Amino acid sequence: RSYIFDGCGYSMNGLSGTNYLTIHITPEKGFSFVSLETNIPMKDYGAFVRKVLKCFKPGKLQINLMLAESEQFKKSKSIFELFSRFELRGFNRLELTMTLVKTLNVIYARYSSTK
Numbered sequence: 736r737s738y739i740f741d742g743c744g745y746s747m748n749g750l751s752g753t754n755y756l757t758i759h760i761t762p763e764k765g766f767s768f769v770s771l772e773t774n775i776p777m778k779d780y781g782a783f784v785r786k787v788l789k790c791f792k793p794g795k796l797q798i799n800l801m802l803a804e805s806e807q808f809k810k811s812k813s814i815f816e817l818f819s820r821f822e823l824r825g826f827n828r829l830e831l832t833m834t835l836v837k838t839l840n841v842i843y844a845r846y847s848s849t850k
Contacts (some may be wrong), residue, residue, distance in 0.1 A: 751775075769793065781821060788823065793848065796826060800842040818842050825849055 745760040756773040769791050777783055784798065800818065815833045822828075826846040833842045 784823070788825075794850075795848070796823070796846040798842075798844045798846075802840045802842075803838060815842055818844065 743761060743763055745758075747756075747758050749756040754773075754775045756775060757771070759768075759770040761768045769787075771787060788796070800814070802814065812833075819831055821844075823846060826848055828844060828846050830843070830845040833840060835841075
């Protein structure tokens, strides 16, 4: 289902079984914002992120990876190490951290465009 807001904005929520993709766009002069969240299994999340960046061409970017208690949660240190080597052409990574929030391991990265 999608909605266009009066003034400026767009939201879309897509469901397929237990998987979802949600996107919110607010294209306001001086403070545009795009939020995208998904739990859709993918072989290459980097390719997905690059497609999103190509579409929206942001000046700044945040990525949050949340790992619930599971086998992936136990591997989160190795996932963090992989994430630390993840590079986005045209962006400088400004921050990278991992923290435990109740039953989630959260990896947070912040980037800024080199352009």
